[in-house]
Amino acid sequence: MELFTNQVLAGIATGAIYACMALAVVMIYQAIDHLNFAQGEMAMFSTFISWQLMQWGIPYWWAFLATLIISFAGGIIIERLLFKPLAKAPVLTNVAGFIALFAIVNSVAGLIWDFTIKQYPTPFGSSPFLGSQLISTHQAGMIGVTVGLLILLYLFFQFTRIGLAMRAAAAMPESARLVGINTSWMIALGWGMASAIGAIAGILIAPVVFLEPNMMGGVLIYGFAAAVLGGLTSPLGAVVGGFLVGVFENLAGTYIPGVGNELKLPIALALIITVLVLKPAGLFGRPIVKRV
Amino acid sequence: MTAMLNIKDLRAYYGQVQALHGLSFSLNEGSLTTLLGANGAGKTTTLRAICNMVRSTGAIEFEGKPLSGKSTENVVRLGIAHVPQGRGTFTTMTVEENLQLGAITRNNKKAVVTDIERMYEHFPVLKERHTQQAGTLSGGEQQMLAVARALMLRPRLMLLDEPSFGLAPLIVRELFKILGKINREEKVTILVVEQNAQLALELADQAYVIETGRIVMSGNAKDIANNEDVRKSYLGY
Numbered sequence: 001m002e003l004f005t006n007q008v009l010a011g012i013a014t015g016a017i018y019a020c021m022a023l024a025v026v027m028i029y030q031a032i033d034h035l036n037f038a039q040g041e042m043a044m045f046s047t048f049i050s051w052q053l054m055q056w057g058i059p060y061w062w063a064f065l066a067t068l069i070i071s072f073a074g075g076i077i078i079e080r081l082l083f084k085p086l087a088k089a090p091v092l093t094n095v096a097g098f099i100a101l102f103a104i105v106n107s108v109a110g111l112i113w114d115f116t117i118k119q120y121p122t123p124f125g126s127s128p129f130l131g132s133q134l135i136s137t138h139q140a141g142m143i144g145v146t147v148g149l150l151i152l153l154y155l156f157f158q159f160t161r162i163g164l165a166m167r168a169a170a171a172m173p174e175s176a177r178l179v180g181i182n183t184s185w186m187i188a189l190g191w192g193m194a195s196a197i198g199a200i201a202g203i204l205i206a207p208v209v210f211l212e213p214n215m216m217g218g219v220l221i222y223g224f225a226a227a228v229l230g231g232l233t234s235p236l237g238a239v240v241g242g243f244l245v246g247v248f249e250n251l252a253g254t255y256i257p258g259v260g261n262e263l264k265l266p267i268a269l270a271l272i273i274t275v276l277v278l279k280p281a282g283l284f285g286r287p288i289v290k291r292v
Numbered sequence: 293m294t295a296m297l298n299i300k301d302l303r304a305y306y307g308q309v310q311a312l313h314g315l316s317f318s319l320n321e322g323s324l325t326t327l328l329g330a331n332g333a334g335k336t337t338t339l340r341a342i343c344n345m346v347r348s349t350g351a352i353e354f355e356g357k358p359l360s361g362k363s364t365e366n367v368v369r370l371g372i373a374h375v376p377q378g379r380g381t382f383t384t385m386t387v388e389e390n391l392q393l394g395a396i397t398r399n400n401k402k403a404v405v406t407d408i409e410r411m412y413e414h415f416p417v418l419k420e421r422h423t424q425q426a427g428t429l430s431g432g433e434q435q436m437l438a439v440a441r442a443l444m445l446r447p448r449l450m451l452l453d454e455p456s457f458g459l460a461p462l463i464v465r466e467l468f469k470i471l472g473k474i475n476r477e478e479k480v481t482i483l484v485v486e487q488n489a490q491l492a493l494e495l496a497d498q499a500y501v502i503e504t505g506r507i508v509m510s511g512n513a514k515d516i517a518n519n520e521d522v523r524k525s526y527l528g529y
Contacts, residue, residue: 116337164389164393164396178373178376181365
């Protein structure tokens with residue numbers, strides 16, 4: 001029983017990271033109807049920026065804050081330079097754009113910081129949380145920061161004018177323009193926020209997976225699985241999906257004989273395919289109905 | 293009376309297809325004008341061209357300022373509210389959020405709150421349903437919401453695209469009564485595009501008739517209503 005509880009709690013902790021990545025993916029998907037394959041690489045780059053800032057002697061939380069601001073600005077710049085011009089381009093052009101972004105960010109990170117694996121600090125420590133062996137303080141920190149972030153995002157989208165405008169622009173762009181919303185900037189803002197959310201995910205997971213240019217590859221696939229499971233049109237679904245995938249991943253690794261650590265990733269992919277076949281809209285998504 | 297909206301030689305295109313062929317007309321400040329025409333005549337395109345939602349050439353001036361080259365949202369910000377066909381309702385959001393969205397460009401929060409209350413007085417049914425998802429409203433209620441949302445902008449000019457579409461005759465009458473009241477009491481200039489010519493001509497003081505992308509008749513709404521050609525083609529008697 002203790003093993004089970006332990007695995008569930010650890011799953012919730014990594015699930016928090018998947019939830020963040022899924023949320024970032026869903027935010028951009030809602031805005032431009034494309035999956036950002038480079039979301040993980042952007043998060044990795046942000047994590048390297050925070051690491052670099054700390055190497056220069058800036059304290060953890062200041063580096064954290066500065067990285068969020070830099071990532072936010074970076075997300076907006078990427079949208080303005082690369083994806084705004086592609087707004088009316090066919091799907092494949094956009095996909096090519098995302099893959100190019102993936103490759104460029106990955107290589108540039110390798111060029112600047114090389115491909116050796118680096119330790120990444122945690123401000124929470126890794127001792128048992130509240131004296132319990134079930135969960136470490138860093139894992140508890142991951143959950144805590146994510147839940148805090150989710151609450152802030154909920155308040156932002158539900159109770160601020162700009163949050164309302166962003167929701168309107170994502171739901172019905174043409175109607176949004178007709179009430180005077182600059183939808184183009186709302187998309188850019190979505191990119192900035194997605195980029196900053198990804199940065200948080202990267203910084204929180206880096207002490208676990210260690211810092212290197214390919215650190216987010218697996219995480220992003222779990223993030224996609226979470227987003228698909230929850231429904232790509234639902235931010236809430238993305239979050240729930242993230243936690244579910246985290247728990248599922250851990251339990252499958254522990255209890256299904258022969259799965260182990262090596263087969264965890266194929267499980268995520270199998271999950272994506274299963275959901276797409278059985279319930280394409282996901283748990284919380286709205287099925288897309290088009291009038292013909 | 294001065295012309296609030298002046299349109300000269302407007303041509304609009306959907307891809308290679310030309311939908312408007314040199315359309316010219318003007319709206320007087322404070323007027324309630326209707327644009328009549330059959331299906332495909334170019335009524336909707338005219339409204340879309342004013343808000344720059346379709347590729348067009350020609351001159352459109354609003355209160356002396358040219359609108360060409362302005363993005364849709366910037367045209368709206370000048371005080372032109374457009375209720376599109378299909379009403380433009382944010383179906384997944386609540387009625388109240390829809391009203392807030394109508395006023396999203398306004399900075400005075402207090403005035404927005406007062407205006408929402410005012411809309412609930414105009415349209416009591418919206419108050420009853422203010423926490424309900426807008427998509428669950430009936431057609432008539434959604435059209436009321438669309439008009440209320442447009443008014444939340446405190447517009448100088450309101451463009452309505454077939455507000456009667458799909459509504460029961462009784463509801464249409466009520467809606468048109470409200471439009472007339474808005475025009476008189478709130479001094480909002482209104483341009484309403486209609487297929488329901490009879491009601492529109494009763495309501496309006498000016499009328500234009502449009503055929504295949506050109507204005508073919510213009511004048512006082514009463515005169516147009518008495519015109520034999522119009523009676524035969526649009527009023528059916």
